[in-house]
Structure formats: C-alpha cells, structure tokens
Amino acid sequence: MVVGSIPVWESDGITKILLCRRAIEPRYGYWTLPAGFMENKETTGEAASRETDEEAGADIQRHALFAILNVPHVHQVHLFYRATLLNLNYAAGTESLEVKLFTEQEIPWEDIAFPTVSETLRLFFADHARVKAGGSYQVHEHDITRPMRSSE
Amino acid sequence: MVVGSIPVWESDGITKILLCRRAIEPRYGYWTLPAGFMENKETTGEAASRETDEEAGADIQRHALFAILNVPHVHQVHLFYRATLLNLNYAAGTESLEVKLFTEQEIPWEDIAFPTVSETLRLFFADHARVKAGGSYQVHEHDITRPMRSSE
Ligand SMILES: [Zn+2]
Ligand SMILES: [Zn+2]
Numbered sequence: 177m178v179v180g181s182i183p184v185w186e187s188d189g190i191t192k193i194l195l196c197r198r199a200i201e202p203r204y205g206y207w208t209l210p211a212g213f214m215e216n217k218e219t220t221g222e223a224a225s226r227e228t229d230e231e232a233g234a235d236i237q238r239h240a241l242f243a244i245l246n247v248p249h250v251h252q253v254h255l256f257y258r259a260t261l262l263n264l265n266y267a268a269g270t271e272s273l274e275v276k277l278f279t280e281q282e283i284p285w286e287d288i289a290f291p292t293v294s295e296t297l298r299l300f301f302a303d304h305a306r307v308k309a310g311g312s313y314q315v316h317e318h319d320i321t322r323p324m325r326s327s328e
Numbered sequence: 329m330v331v332g333s334i335p336v337w338e339s340d341g342i343t344k345i346l347l348c349r350r351a352i353e354p355r356y357g358y359w360t361l362p363a364g365f366m367e368n369k370e371t372t373g374e375a376a377s378r379e380t381d382e383e384a385g386a387d388i389q390r391h392a393l394f395a396i397l398n399v400p401h402v403h404q405v406h407l408f409y410r411a412t413l414l415n416l417n418y419a420a421g422t423e424s425l426e427v428k429l430f431t432e433q434e435i436p437w438e439d440i441a442f443p444t445v446s447e448t449l450r451l452f453f454a455d456h457a458r459v460k461a462g463g464s465y466q467v468h469e470h471d472i473t474r475p476m477r478s479s480e
Contacts, residue, residue: 218400219398219400219471220398220469221398221471240467241396241467241469244372244396246371246373248370248371251368251369253366253371315392317372317373317393319373
C-alpha cells in the first residue's frame, strides 16, 4: 500500500499545496504529492507523515483520511491524508529534485507523475471549494482503471 | 491488506449483522465478519464482496468504506465496507463452520476472533444509532495497539 499526504499551506486567503519533483524512477522529473510504500510496524498515518518528512522535509499536522484510490491493474491501493503544513522550512529529500508550493492555478497538471496524484489534487480542490461554502471534507474512494491507448 | 464487509439485514425495524464462525486457524471456532487478504488485480471493494461470497455465501450490495483499522504490531491494515444483505440464501463456505445473523444484543462479544472485528461492530452499532436519530455514517480510522498482558 502507498500512503501519502496533501500538505496544505493557507496564507492571506490563498491555499497552496506542497508538491515534490521526483529524483527517482519511475516518472523522474515529474511532480507528486509526498507518498511511498508502508514500512513495518507503522500505521498508515505514521507512514504518511514519515514519507512527507523524507521526501519534502516538511513538518505537517496530519488530519483525516481524504482519498483511497484503487489501481487494480498494478495491484496498488493509494491512501492520502489531508495535512496542514506547519512552517516553510521544507527542503527536498534525496528522492526529490525540488519541493514547491502551488496554488490550484499553478499546479503543473501536465507534469504530474501519477493518475492517483492528479485525481487526489482535483478531489481536494473541489472539496476545498465546498468547505469554503460551508460544507465539509468527504472521504473519497475511486478506482483508477487502466488508461485506454489507441494501440490497444 | 485485509478487506471485509459488514452485511446488514434490516427487517421489521430489527437490525442484524451476518457473522461467520471460523473453520480455520487462527482463531478456529471464533466469530468474525467476512474478510480476507486482497488478491491480485482486484479493488478493495471487489475483495470485500469476494470474501463475503466465499466465506458466507452471501449476496450483498456494498456501500461506502466504514472503517480502516491499523494493527501495526502485526503489520496489517483492515478495511471494512458497510453492505446490505440482499437475501437470506447465505451458507457457510469452506472456511466457515456456520454463518448466522445477530442483533446487537446477540453478538457473541466474548467469542469474536479479532479485535478489529469487535471494534468495527462496536463502531457500526454506535453509528447506526446516530443514523436512526437523523445522523449519518462516518468513516472511522483507529489504531489497534498490542493488548497489554500482565506477563509483559
Ligand atoms: Zn469522491
Ligand atoms: Zn471512529
């Protein structure tokens, strides 16, 4: 299982999300939310915080589970937690080329590493707009099916 | 990851849950919700339905994810989905000695196979009471830590 966080920075009414540009394959050079495989004897929440520290050097306060995404054709389940970024002392870890905050408009949608990450970002900004209008965050469960290729 | 369902049967205002008595170790003879390990190329939801069919021969309509329970000292994560039992044609599969419906009062709390199952049942009946009072089901995330033994 892959577990990660959505580190949110709110300042002057502007919402930004912390993304990492991958320094490793697969998808070297593409942007992702901090996430990785669970290790022994940790909970899913602990794994999300550990990966956020390792890949983005980021201090977060972790909130509720936000998304569970099944990717059955690669035998994976990805979980993402909402999180508050506590300060701006983040720094790229060894698996990241750079780490940077993005508004919704600035997100490099064409250069996101994995479909689970773009889906989670889309769901997050949609919920965030509803929360601003008085709603609340949901837990989202979606299946990511194999993209159709013209050659298939 | 272990995935299962909470098969709910509602009739005449009485709510019952379908449990299976285990025909396999560990915890032979103890009661559990239908659940098991994910297999290749299925989603968490598909795994929950498959295990419910295999262990309880039960036809369900699967609803939202209800509980995610971390059991870090055995490196496990358990997910349970709420489900509606569609008919009474259930029957013990090869891994079950018997399959039976229980009201909250009838649940054999002392003979439940795993702490994740008793926790899920407790959370379900608590939410169910809130739903009857106009509330809604939540998604619950809890960590099950190693029980303290007097010998430890
Ligand atoms: Zn959703
Ligand atoms: Zn809870």
